[in-house]
Amino acid sequence: MGHEKKTGKGRLDKYYKLAKEQGYRARSAFKLIQLNKKYSFLESARCTIDLCAAPGGWLQVASKYMPANSIIVGVDLVPIRPIPRVVTFAADITTPQCRTLIRGELKDWKADVVLHDGAPNVGTAWIQDAYTQSELVLMSLKLAVEFLAKGGTFVTKVFRSVDYNNLIWVFNQLFGKVEATKPPSSRNVSAEIFVVCRDFLAPKLIDPKFLDPKHVFKDLSTTLATGEITAGNAESNVFHPEKKRRHRDGYADGDYTLFKAIPASTFIMGSDPISVLGSANKITFLTDEEKEWYKLDVTTGDVKANCDDLKVLGKGDFKTLIKWRLALREELGLDNKAKDTEDATEQVEVVEVVDEEQQISEELERLNAEAAARAKRERRRANEIKTKTIQRMQLQMTAPLDIGLEQHDAMLGIGQDDIFDLEHTDGLSRNRKKTTLAMDDNGDAIMDSSDEEKEDEDDTQDVFDSEEEREKKVAELEAELDGLYDIYQGRLRERDTKYKVKEARRKNAEREEWKGIKANGSDSEISDEEDAGGWDKVQAAKLDAGSSESGDSSDEEDEDDVPEVAGRMKRSRSDADVAPKGTKRQRFASQPGPPTASATTSAAAQLWFSQDVFAGVDGLDKLSDSEQSEPEEDEDEDESSKDDEEHVASSDEDDDSDDFEVVPQEEDEDVDLWDGEGEDEDLKVKAGLQKYGLMTPEAVTLAQQLVNRQKTKTQLINEGFNRYSLNSKEDLPSWFLDDEAKNYKLNIPVTKEAMAALRAKQRALDARPIKKVAEAKARKKFKAAQRLEKAMKKAEGVNATADMSEKEKAQQIDKLMRKGISAAKKAKKEIKVVVAKGAHKGLKGRPKGVKGRYTMVDSRMKKEVRAKKRKEKATRKR
Numbered sequence: 001m002g003h004e005k006k007t008g009k010g011r012l013d014k015y016y017k018l019a020k021e022q023g024y025r026a027r028s029a030f031k032l033i034q035l036n037k038k039y040s041f042l043e044s045a046r047c048t049i050d051l052c053a054a055p056g057g058w059l060q061v062a063s064k065y066m067p068a069n070s071i072i073v074g075v076d077l078v079p080i081r082p083i084p085r086v087v088t089f090a091a092d093i094t095t096p097q098c099r100t101l102i103r104g105e106l107k108d109w110k111a112d113v114v115l116h117d118g119a120p121n122v123g124t125a126w127i128q129d130a131y132t133q134s135e136l137v138l139m140s141l142k143l144a145v146e147f148l149a150k151g152g153t154f155v156t157k158v159f160r161s162v163d164y165n166n167l168i169w170v171f172n173q174l175f176g177k178v179e180a181t182k183p184p185s186s187r188n189v190s191a192e193i194f195v196v197c198r199d200f201l202a203p204k205l206i207d208p209k210f211l212d213p214k215h216v217f218k219d220l221s222t223t224l225a226t227g228e229i230t231a232g233n234a235e236s237n238v239f240h241p242e243k244k245r246r247h248r249d250g251y252a253d254g255d256y257t258l259f260k261a262i263p264a265s266t267f268i269m270g271s272d273p274i275s276v277l278g279s280a281n282k283i284t285f286l287t288d289e290e291k292e293w294y295k296l297d298v299t300t301g302d303v304k305a306n307c308d309d310l311k312v313l314g315k316g317d318f319k320t321l322i323k324w325r326l327a328l329r330e331e332l333g334l335d336n337k338a339k340d341t342e343d344a345t346e347q348v349e350v351v352e353v354v355d356e357e358q359q360i361s362e363e364l365e366r367l368n369a370e371a372a373a374r375a376k377r378e379r380r381r382a383n384e385i386k387t388k389t390i391q392r393m394q395l396q397m398t399a400p401l402d403i404g405l406e407q408h409d410a411m412l413g414i415g416q417d418d419i420f421d422l423e424h425t426d427g428l429s430r431n432r433k434k435t436t437l438a439m440d441d442n443g444d445a446i447m448d449s450s451d452e453e454k455e456d457e458d459d460t461q462d463v464f465d466s467e468e469e470r471e472k473k474v475a476e477l478e479a480e481l482d483g484l485y486d487i488y489q490g491r492l493r494e495r496d497t498k499y500k501v502k503e504a505r506r507k508n509a510e511r512e513e514w515k516g517i518k519a520n521g522s523d524s525e526i527s528d529e530e531d532a533g534g535w536d537k538v539q540a541a542k543l544d545a546g547s548s549e550s551g552d553s554s555d556e557e558d559e560d561d562v563p564e565v566a567g568r569m570k571r572s573r574s575d576a577d578v579a580p581k582g583t584k585r586q587r588f589a590s591q592p593g594p595p596t597a598s599a600t601t602s603a604a605a606q607l608w609f610s611q612d613v614f615a616g617v618d619g620l621d622k623l624s625d626s627e628q629s630e631p632e633e634d635e636d637e638d639e640s641s642k643d644d645e646e647h648v649a650s651s652d653e654d655d656d657s658d659d660f661e662v663v664p665q666e667e668d669e670d671v672d673l674w675d676g677e678g679e680d681e682d683l684k685v686k687a688g689l690q691k692y693g694l695m696t697p698e699a700v701t702l703a704q705q706l707v708n709r710q711k712t713k714t715q716l717i718n719e720g721f722n723r724y725s726l727n728s729k730e731d732l733p734s735w736f737l738d739d740e741a742k743n744y745k746l747n748i749p750v751t752k753e754a755m756a757a758l759r760a761k762q763r764a765l766d767a768r769p770i771k772k773v774a775e776a777k778a779r780k781k782f783k784a785a786q787r788l789e790k791a792m793k794k795a796e797g798v799n800a801t802a803d804m805s806e807k808e809k810a811q812q813i814d815k816l817m818r819k820g821i822s823a824a825k826k827a828k829k830e831i832k833v834v835v836a837k838g839a840h841k842g843l844k845g846r847p848k849g850v851k852g853r854y855t856m857v858d859s860r861m862k863k864e865v866r867a868k869k870r871k872e873k874a875t876r877k878r
């Protein structure tokens with residue numbers, strides 16, 4: 001029969017996917033989109049009521065298609081999640097309470113559109129479901145007529161049932177145009193039809209029976225039994241309620257059966273085939289005539305199958321039956337009548353959807369193709385980047401400082417030119433042969449990298465002889481990359497003064513148990529885990545670097561010390577913190593009078609000298625002094641590291657011994673090394689944070705949740721775990737771990753209360769007077785008190801004078817006291833500032849229109865004074 005699958009999977013059709021893709025809450029959203037496409041009622045609507053709106057698919061569509069600032073109200077039994085611009089209620093549309101709620105929201109407004117997509121809880125007998133649905137429709141109509149403006153539109157869902165015609169009839173009484181349609185997105189297996197009633201007539205008085213199910217659906221059962229399914233009976237009931245024939249309780253008396261068979265003649269000869277299809281379960285061929293029809297060619301296998309089960313008719317099946325009926329009627333010579341029926345059926349004729357369906361399928365296909373192409377492009381690009389990085393690593397062309405930048409550039413598709421820059425390869429001592437080989441192929445590989453992925457792979461195969469070798473090399477390169485990345489990180493940190501302070505603190509804490517190194521340089525007392533390991537690795541690196549290291553001292557003092565880099569590559573990430581150039585510094589330290597580390601020494605030097613072993617050693621000044629003399633940190637960074645390297649190089653040559661002096665470490669000494677002004681502040685802030693904790697919205701949120709018992713401690717702890725928590729980080733590259741540490745953070749949702757608490761805290765802080773202002777005020781008060789005291793002393797003197805009359809004394813004292821008080825209040829005389837520009841430029845003497853005290857200022861002066869202050873401050877800091 002070819003109807004759609006009714007399984008769960010079958011339900012996830014293209015509209016389901018489209019709805020997901022476009023963010024609609026329900027696939028039914030497309031029904032409204034398609035209805036609106038056909039009748040365009042949303043674009044001009046300024047107020048819409050959606051009855052039975054949950055979960056809100058139609059509301060979303062209304063919100064999208066209706067003009068801005070229009071009113072949209074949604075009602076449903078179940079609450080609807082908020083939608084922008086939409087007001088929603090949870091209410092039963094059949095109750096007066098719902099009416100009151102809508103009235104309260106709309107006030108005097110009238111709605112341009114009332115939508116109704118209600119469906120009662122299905123699962124009972126089909127006929128009962130259909131009836132409840134019809135009742136719901138009538139209830140929605142009742143609300144619609146109350147709230148619709150004249151000319152408004154009412155869109156409702158009805159089931160093809162016995163009540164269908166009666167409903168249509170009622171709609172026709174109240175609306176200018178009534179059309180039934182089944183949008184393409186409505187499932188074929190569903191008996192639902194949408195009726196769009198336009199041009200609301202807004203009669204002044206409506207007989208309540210129009211909207212009363214008992215009257216509207218009256219007597220259908222009897223007509224159903226006789227096969228006469230028309231709205232005529234209902235009409236008489238609505239207009240002549242007094243001629244009650246029989247009380248109806250919603251079902252035909254004694255007709256509660258679910259299964260209803262209807263003779264084929266009723267369907268073929270009857271005037272309302274749609275109602276027949278909607279009300280019956282089966283079309284039977286029992287009479288001779290009907291049996292004849294059954295044998296005809298027009299009665300195809302499909303038609304027979306459809307007649308067998310009318311309840312599962314798909315859209316196509318429905319059409320097939322209608323066509324079959326027409327063909328049969330033609331054959332029987334009932335053509336004219338058929339035409340009439342055609343008109344009747346046209347209203348509910350299934351919309352020709354082939355075009356639209358095709359469009360949607362095409363759209364889906366297009367989207368899929370696009371996504372696939374995008375994924376392919378990205379894959380190819382990633383491959384290119386990887387290949388290039390590997391090749392560059394092989395060529396050792398990557399300066400440590402550039403690693404991060406390079407990767408970035410590669411992403412942007414730039415910065416590839418230097419791959420061919422062979423100059424950098426000069427002087428490479430290690431892997432030279434291999435590198436040259438790779439480079440030869442390299443050029444091609446890179447040149448072709450813009451071609452197809454396949455070609456890329458071929459090129460890579462050219463470079464590597466066998467898969468195994470390739471893997472080995474890749475692993476080596478990965479290790480190299482790690483080493484280079486460590487150095488890069490070290491240099492980045494070197495620029496960050498705050499980091500140094502933090503690092504110093506951390507180390508200080510770590511070194512509590514540390515006892516120093518023995519005089520003979522043995523490291524037996526170094527804590528096994530970190531320092532000893534670091535040392536071993538540095539030694540190993542030194543050995544790896546081999547003799548070539550000692551030769552290339554001054555030429556390669558910059559970051560691109562390739563052989564040394566090669567040595568460093570084997571270090572683990574944590575070791576980078578310890579001593580990137582450990583061996584050299586070590587030798588240098590063995591010189592008499594080792595210097596102290598300074599804020600501007602290179603990262604390697606700093607990290608090395610930050611070891612306890614150097615604490616309290618004063619010979620390092622030489623190094624730091626020379627660097628401190630340069631004020632601009634960034635600019636001379638290279639130079640300082642150059643100096644540093646030179647020292648190292650010379651010391652290299654001078655002395656190969658690894659002797660150390662045992663220097664017992666004072667705990668806090670190395671912190672003082674970097675104790676700058678700003679850094680102090682930083683530490684204070686950090687200490688404050690540590691002390692009070694609740695300085696971030698996240699922290700406050702968590703605290704509030706704990707206090708309000710929304711969360712327990714155990715829950716918080718549990719939330720801290722995830723399936724990756726226990727993953728080993730052993731074999732992961734350091735750049736990855738760094739990136740993870742930086743970006744892989746738990747996102748704690750911040751509550752409004754937390755933000756309010758922090759804001760209040762900030763406001764309280766803001767409300768406090770600034771310290772300087774408070775001090776100035778106190779000073780003023782103090783001076784006034786002093787002046788008053790002075791005046792009183794003088795008054796006492798006057799009082800003690802013998803050669804003055806009492807009156808004179810009183811006058812004198814009064815004068816003195818007044819002077820004392822007024823002096824405190826006396827405002828400073830204002831000095832007017834006149835800028836020497838425009839008419840005042842080059843003026844000598846008093847400028848025109850300026851009275852009282854004045855001072856001439858040059859506009860430049862202000863800037864200059866400020867600049868001067870700034871410089872002074874900077875110098876002081878330094």
Ligand SMILES: C[S@@+](CC[C@H](N)C(=O)[O-])C[C@H]1O[C@@H](n2cnc3c(N)ncnc32)[C@H](O)[C@@H]1O
Pocket residue numbers: 025026028029051052053054055056057058059075076077078091092093094117118119120121136
């Ligand atoms: C098919 S859904 C509506 C889908 C909606 N148009 C959309 O696009 O999201 C039918 C809704 O009718 C609601 N409903 C059924 N009877 C109702 C009643 N008496 N009052 C209010 N809502 C009702 C149900 O709760 C259900 O959410």
